[in-house]
Each structure stands twice: as structure tokens, then as C-alpha cells.
Amino acid sequence: MGREGLMGGLDAIGNTPLVAVELGGGPVWVKVEAANPTGSYKDRMALAMIEAAERDGRLLPGQTVVEYTGGSTGSSLAFVCAVKGYPLKIVSSDAFAAEKIRTMRAFGADVELIHSPDGITPRLIPAMVARAKEIADETGAFWTDQFNNTDMTDGYRRMGEEILEQVKSFDSFCGYVGTAGAFLGVTRAIKQRLPDLHRVAVEPAESAVLSGGAAGTHHIEGGGVGYWPPQLTRDDFDEVVAIPDAEAFASAREAARRHGIFSGPSTGANLAAARQVAARGRSVVTVQVDSGLKYLTGPLYA
Ligand SMILES: Cc1ncc(COP(=O)(O)O)c(C=O)c1O
Structure with missing residues (x-):
């Protein structure tokens, strides 16, 4: 099937907004991926x-x-x-x-x-x-x-290109890692124009495998799978920030109440990591991975 005029909701994927939030320290921008049709960058x-x-x-x-x-x-x-x-x-x-x-x-x-x-x-x-x-x-x-x-990793390059169109220059990118597809696709695209980009991989503290810790049970859906994602190498990131479940949840709730960014635990982890990096005076881009509507009946907003 050709794409011309037949793709229905598929044509609504991408071209998502980028919004600025005040977390203290350097400026922070959040790519609002809940604006995609199913409410997530996936x-x-x-x-x-x-x-x-x-x-x-x-x-x-x-x-x-x-x-x-x-x-x-x-x-x-x-x-x-x-x-x-x-x-x-x-x-x-x-x-x-x-x-x-x-x-x-x-x-x-x-x-x-x-x-x-x-x-x-x-x-x-x-x-x-x-x-x-x-x-x-x-x-x-x-x-x-x-x-x-x-192919999925390459599918995220466009998100990096959009970020570059929306904010001309910044120091760091923070991204929660599951498959690492979004992290890799976005950072590779950004690095083509900003070669000094500081790439911060975000993971659950309770299963901090990228930090060299043991796999464990956690509640930050979408990442912390308990093993090293096969497409990610140690050269693909500059720092790992491990966020505890409780901090990711608190950060997601605060994002809804203070910034109108309604999202899930992995976005909470991204924002908690962005806060740490921005506190060093850096300018940071991170991602609202998905919509809080996906988590309404679970513990996050109970
Ligand atoms: C809610 C959520 N956050 C973060 C991620 C991590 O994204 P990626 O797999 O691109 O590393 C996923 C992936 O499943 C997810 O579902």
C-alpha cells in the first residue's frame, strides 16, 4: 500500500512540541511525545x-x-x-x-x-x-x-532533528533507557550538529545495570530490563544517572501539578535526571515519553 492519502492516523506521528520548564539551575526543555497518536514516542x-x-x-x-x-x-x-x-x-x-x-x-x-x-x-x-x-x-x-x-533506532533520528529545529543549542540530553532506541536515535542525530553533546542515560536505581549494579525489581515501566540493551555500547553515553522508583514517581506527579506535563514514571525519571544535570548549570533537553493517561488506574496517580 502506498502512503499517499491512505495513512489515516499514521500521518499524525511526530512533529511534537518542545516546552521549557523551570527545574532550578540551567534551562530545561521537554519534548512532548505524548502528542503522538497513541500518546507515546513509540x-x-x-x-x-x-x-x-x-x-x-x-x-x-x-x-x-x-x-x-x-x-x-x-x-x-x-x-x-x-x-x-x-x-x-x-x-x-x-x-x-x-x-x-x-x-x-x-x-x-x-x-x-x-x-x-x-x-x-x-x-x-x-x-x-x-x-x-x-x-x-x-x-x-x-x-x-x-x-x-x-530500524527502530533509526526511526528516532527524526525526533533528534526536530529537537535541533526547536532549540538551536544545548549541552545535555537525558533519556531513560529501555531498548535504548530513543536514546541512540536522538543522540546520534543531535551529535551530528552538536558534537560535544553530553549524553546522560537514565535508569532505575533499583535495577542499575548500566551503572554496574545488579538487576532488580522496580516500577519504572519501559526500561531497567535487567540486562544490557544489545544496541547500546559504553561509548554511546557519557554518564548514567540512576533514579529510585519513589523519586521518579514524585517527579512525575510534580511535573503534572507544577508544569502541566502529565506523564508516566519514566518521564518522572527523565525529569529527575534533568534536574540533577541542570543543577550543574547545564542546559538540558529531555523527553516526556508518554501520557499520564496510560497510568491513571495504577499506583502513580492513585
Ligand atoms: C514508558 C516508556 N518509557 C521509556 C521507554 C524506553 O524507551 P527505549 O526503549 O527507546 O529505550 C519505554 C520503552 O518501552 C517506555 O515504554
């Missing part, structure tokens, strides 16, 4: 993964797509697959926001849940990966395999 990567696979024939018309996801990638994939007519099979967990599971189903995805009552444990993501691979092997579905998919 819409960018879902479209990039699907369209690259369409172009080179890995994905054929009507073929089933499969993925493991905490629900943000899944919501975006469900949206893109709905518009483009691909059946979607999702492996997720009840450790993630119920809103995300419902969103995937609203777009018509077939969602299988792995029970994980303690939260995002070190065992959970590997179990989800194994199940998605099993489904791909058994059914011949196209597995987008987000952690290893370089």
Missing part, C-alpha cells in the same frame, strides 16, 4: 520497523506480526498494524499498566499476558522474549524484535 519506532520490513520484503501483505512489550511498543504496533492491515500477536504482562493492555486490544491486537504480581522482575522480560520467539518460530509470524531491531 509510534515513531513502530512505523519505522513496519515500513522498513515492508520495503525489504521481511513483512508480506496480511502476514501476522509478533512482539513482546510492556505495552507502549505494543500500543504503537497495534495502531500501525491496524491501519496497515496486519494481524498482531502481543506477549505482555500484568506487571504493566492495564491501560496499555486495553489500548492494544482496542486496536485489535491479540494479547497474551504473563503473570508477574511482583512487578518488573529480572525474570519477566526474558520470559516474554522467549514466548514471542516461540510464536514466531511456530507460526511464521514476523517478529519485530525491538531490542535488536536497528
Whole structure:
């Protein structure tokens, strides 16, 4: 299917606003990615993964797509697959926001849940990966395999280019790391014009693997998966800031009340890290990863 005039909601992906917030210290700008159609920056990567696979024939018309996801990638994939007519099979967990599971189903995805009552444990993501691979092997579905998919990383470059159009110069970028796709795509694009960019990777303090700590259980959805993301190398960042669950949650709540930035725990972690870096007098860009609407029934806004 050509893109001309047939892409419905897909044409609303990207070109999101950038807003300034006062956190103390240097200036901080926040890229408002909740403005994407499913309320998260994952819409960018879902479209990039699907369209690259369409172009080179890995994905054929009507073929089933499969993925493991905490629900943000899944919501975006469900949206893109709905518009483009691909059946979607999702492996997720009840450790993630119920809103995300419902969103995937609203777009018509077939969602299988792995029970994980303690939260995002070190065992959970590997179990989800194994199940998605099993489904791909058994059914011949196209597995987008987000952690290893370089198309998704490239799909975030545009976000970096947009940031450069919106703020001409700044010192640092802070980004919460899950697959590291957004962090890598954005920082690579920015570094082309600002080669001295200070790249700050953000992770949960309770599972601070990038900082050299042990994998652990935490509640900052979307990252801290308990192992080193395969596309990220030590040369890809200049600093790691580890944020405790409680600080990420408090920061997300404060962002809603003080700045009108209504978002989830990973955005809270980004803003908490941005505050630390801005306190050194640096100018910082960070990201509102997704909308607080995805977290209304969970503990964050209870
Ligand atoms: C809510 C949320 N925050 C942050 C991230 C991290 O983004 P990335 O996978 O690009 O590193 C994700 C990814 O799943 C997410 O869902």
C-alpha cells in the first residue's frame, strides 16, 4: 500500500512540541511525545520497523506480526498494524499498566499476558522474549524484535532533528533507557550538529545495570530490563544517572501539578535526571515519553 492519502492516523506521528520548564539551575526543555497518536514516542519506532520490513520484503501483505512489550511498543504496533492491515500477536504482562493492555486490544491486537504480581522482575522480560520467539518460530509470524531491531533506532533520528529545529543549542540530553532506541536515535542525530553533546542515560536505581549494579525489581515501566540493551555500547553515553522508583514517581506527579506535563514514571525519571544535570548549570533537553493517561488506574496517580 502506498502512503499517499491512505495513512489515516499514521500521518499524525511526530512533529511534537518542545516546552521549557523551570527545574532550578540551567534551562530545561521537554519534548512532548505524548502528542503522538497513541500518546507515546513509540509510534515513531513502530512505523519505522513496519515500513522498513515492508520495503525489504521481511513483512508480506496480511502476514501476522509478533512482539513482546510492556505495552507502549505494543500500543504503537497495534495502531500501525491496524491501519496497515496486519494481524498482531502481543506477549505482555500484568506487571504493566492495564491501560496499555486495553489500548492494544482496542486496536485489535491479540494479547497474551504473563503473570508477574511482583512487578518488573529480572525474570519477566526474558520470559516474554522467549514466548514471542516461540510464536514466531511456530507460526511464521514476523517478529519485530525491538531490542535488536536497528530500524527502530533509526526511526528516532527524526525526533533528534526536530529537537535541533526547536532549540538551536544545548549541552545535555537525558533519556531513560529501555531498548535504548530513543536514546541512540536522538543522540546520534543531535551529535551530528552538536558534537560535544553530553549524553546522560537514565535508569532505575533499583535495577542499575548500566551503572554496574545488579538487576532488580522496580516500577519504572519501559526500561531497567535487567540486562544490557544489545544496541547500546559504553561509548554511546557519557554518564548514567540512576533514579529510585519513589523519586521518579514524585517527579512525575510534580511535573503534572507544577508544569502541566502529565506523564508516566519514566518521564518522572527523565525529569529527575534533568534536574540533577541542570543543577550543574547545564542546559538540558529531555523527553516526556508518554501520557499520564496510560497510568491513571495504577499506583502513580492513585
Ligand atoms: C514508558 C516508556 N518509557 C521509556 C521507554 C524506553 O524507551 P527505549 O526503549 O527507546 O529505550 C519505554 C520503552 O518501552 C517506555 O515504554
